[in-house]
Amino acid sequence: MSAEIKTKNIFNSKLATFVTIRQILNPSTTKICGYNVYHLLIILFMFYMLTLSISLIVSLYYIMNDNIEISLYWGYIENFIFACFKMINILYNSKDLKKYMHVTSYNFMTYQHYNQKIFKNWQYRLTLLIILYLIIINFAYFSWGLIPLLFNHNSISIRRFDGSVEKYQLNIYNLFLIVPADMYNDNFNVFFSFELLTLCIFTYFTIIPDILIFTMIFALTCQLEAVNDAISSLGYNANASDNMKTYVNKTQEMIEVKRDVYNDLKILITDHQNVIKQMHGFYGKIRSTLFIQLFVTSSSLILILYIADLCFIKGNTEDSLIVTKVLIVLPTFTIQLFIKCFIIGNLNKKKDSITFMLYSSNWTDMDKKSKKLILFAMKLNNANDLKLKFTQTRIVNLEMFCNTIRLCYSIFSVLANYSLNKMK
Numbered sequence: 001m002s003a004e005i006k007t008k009n010i011f012n013s014k015l016a017t018f019v020t021i022r023q024i025l026n027p028s029t030t031k032i033c034g035y036n037v038y039h040l041l042i043i044l045f046m047f048y049m050l051t052l053s054i055s056l057i058v059s060l061y062y063i064m065n066d067n068i069e070i071s072l073y074w075g076y077i078e079n080f081i082f083a084c085f086k087m088i089n090i091l092y093n094s095k096d097l098k099k100y101m102h103v104t105s106y107n108f109m110t111y112q113h114y115n116q117k118i119f120k121n122w123q124y125r126l127t128l129l130i131i132l133y134l135i136i137i138n139f140a141y142f143s144w145g146l147i148p149l150l151f152n153h154n155s156i157s158i159r160r161f162d163g164s165v166e167k168y169q170l171n172i173y174n175l176f177l178i179v180p181a182d183m184y185n186d187n188f189n190v191f192f193s194f195e196l197l198t199l200c201i202f203t204y205f206t207i208i209p210d211i212l213i214f215t216m217i218f219a220l221t222c223q224l225e226a227v228n229d230a231i232s233s234l235g236y237n238a239n240a241s242d243n244m245k246t247y248v249n250k251t252q253e254m255i256e257v258k259r260d261v262y263n264d265l266k267i268l269i270t271d272h273q274n275v276i277k278q279m280h281g282f283y284g285k286i287r288s289t290l291f292i293q294l295f296v297t298s299s300s301l302i303l304i305l306y307i308a309d310l311c312f313i314k315g316n317t318e319d320s321l322i323v324t325k326v327l328i329v330l331p332t333f334t335i336q337l338f339i340k341c342f343i344i345g346n347l348n349k350k351k352d353s354i355t356f357m358l359y360s361s362n363w364t365d366m367d368k369k370s371k372k373l374i375l376f377a378m379k380l381n382n383a384n385d386l387k388l389k390f391t392q393t394r395i396v397n398l399e400m401f402c403n404t405i406r407l408c409y410s411i412f413s414v415l416a417n418y419s420l421n422k423m424k
Contacts, residue, residue, distance in 0.1 A: 010104045010123045010222055011215045015130060019211055024090065025098040039091050045201045046084045052198060053080045055177050062178050066159040067419075068310050068322065069174075075303045076173060082296045083205035086289055090209060093285045097212070100285075103278045104219040109271035111264070114226045122222035129218075130211055133339070140332045141203045144172050144325055145196055154321055170321060171195050209289065210336065216282050217343045223275045224350040231268050231354065234261045234361040262370045269377045272354060279351070280386055290340065291390060294400075297337045298408050304330050305412040306419075313419060338401055344388055345397030354381050 009016075016022040023029045023038045030037045056077050063069045090097065102108055106119050148171050155167040156174055158181075166181035168174060169188050172195040176184060184191060304326045311319035358374050366374075388396040394403075 008106045008119070008123075010106070010119060010126055010219045011101075012123065012127050015127060016215075019130075019134075019207060021208060021212055021215075024208070025094055025101060027095075027098070036094075039094070042087055042091060045205070046087060049080050049084050049198070049201060049205070052175070053077050053084075056080075056175065059175075059177055062161050063158060063176075064161050065163060068307055068314075068319070069158055071303050071307045071310070072174070072322075072326075075300055075307075076175070078296050078299060080202065082292060083202055085292065086209040087205050089285070089289055090212065096281065096285060100216060100278055100282045101219075103223060103275065104215060109223060109227070109274065111227075111230060111267045111271055113230065113264075115229050118226045118229060119222060122218055122225070126215060126218040129214060129339070133210065133214070133335075134207065136332060136335060137203065137207060140329050141199055143328050145199055147321060147325060148172055148192060151321060156322070172199055210340075213286060213290075213340065214343065216286075217340075217347055220275060220279050220282070221343070221347045221350050224272070224347070224354075227268055227272045227275065228350065228353055228357040231265075232357040232360040234265060234268075234363075234366075261366060262373065265370055265373050265377075269373065269380075272377075273380070276351070276384060276386060279347075283386070283388055287388060290344075290388060290396065293340075294337070294390065294404065297333050298404055300333050301330070301405075301408045302412050302415070304333070305408075306415050309412075309416045310419060334405070337404065338398075341396055341398055341401035345395075345399075348387050348395065348397060351386065352381070 013022070020038060024036070024042070027036075032040060053076075056073050060070060060073055063073065106116075148169075151170055154170040156170055157165050157167055158176065159165050168176055168181050169185050171188070171192055175191075175195060175198070179191075307326050308323045311323045355378050358378055361374070363371060363374055390396065390400065394400055
């Protein structure tokens with residue numbers, strides 16, 4: 001691998017700095033009283049979000065007669081708390097995550113003849129995915145922040161626990177927090193600033209963990225693909241190794257070129273196991289986050305559809321903006337779950353494909369020692385069933401995504417029929 005490549009990473013360094021992942025994980029970042037300044041800011045934001053979530057839980061009692069607002073509040077509560085949980089997980093495991101991020105380096109593995117195009121292709125894919133993801137996320141939440149400014153004369157009717165109805169000016173989240181309508185409307189700019197801060201923090205808490213997961217999964221997939229590609233070419237490319245022995249017969253009738261691939265094969269298997277070790281450690285840190293996200297995302301999708309259905313049933317024109325807002329974030333939640341299920345499923349395939357790549361190598365011309373090593377590598381890979389599983393049989397992949405969407409629709413159908421029958 002060239003010296004130029006050795007200084008590079010799959011994760012674009014400028015992008016890592018822009019989204020502050022490098023500052024969060026880097027132990028040499030500016031400190032205050034011995035603590036990473038970014039960690040302190042994140043902890044401050046988390047206290048704010050958790051305090052807000054507790055206030056929203058208390059507020060549920062005052063809006064118990066308004067199904068739409070209860071559904072919205074519950075969606076806010078679970079997403080705010082989950083966003084804080086994700087950031088706590090990152091801060092708590094920042095040292096380990098920094099260590100696992102070494103797998104994003106081009107020179108993480110020791111074999112010297114990997115296909116450099118594989119690393120460049122995966123760097124391009126990761127950068128493109130992150131940019132598209134940032135555009136989608138920021139568009140959705142920017143729209144939420146912009147709607148109250150564009151429709152600043154619209155109001156939302158809230159049915160209180162005593163049956164009274166009050167009209168509040170449309171805001172980003174409409175977090176009324178037991179405040180009377182007159183006070184809320186008179187101080188709308190204050191409440192808008194408060195909710196805009198909430199939106200910015202939530203967006204930041206959403207982006208950082210997701211980009212970190214995307215980066216690690218892409219890096220692991222890239223490294224495994226590089227190993228698989230190198231293994232599949234063993235015994236075919238005589239120029240790929242320094243361990244080459246050429247035998248020329250005396251009559252010059254035939255030239256036989258034969259490589260001793262044993263040392264290369266041993267290095268490749270060691271590299272593969274090092275990647276698997278990183279994969280195992282990273283899975284241990286994010287397993288709980290991904291499984292909770294499966295529940296939170298599913299619940300959010302159901303709530304979004306249920307809220308839209310309730311608004312259509314009521315038929316009030318003032319609820320049309322609520323429908324618009326929730327439908328804007330519907331693709332966001334769906335895309336978040338889809339990307340993670342897809343890339344993790346692809347990583348599983350790369351991990352399992354080493355057996356086929358070992359068969360694809362020119363193993364028939366290898367010596368007995370190399371063949372034994374190939375059999376050992378196959379047994380080792382088959383014994384290591386490393387996959388993210390929700391249950392013993394449900395693996396995180398596209399099939400799980402489809403099953404989750406199907407389940408969400410089934411639950412929504414039940415809720416929609418119940419609401420429709422109740423209105424009759």
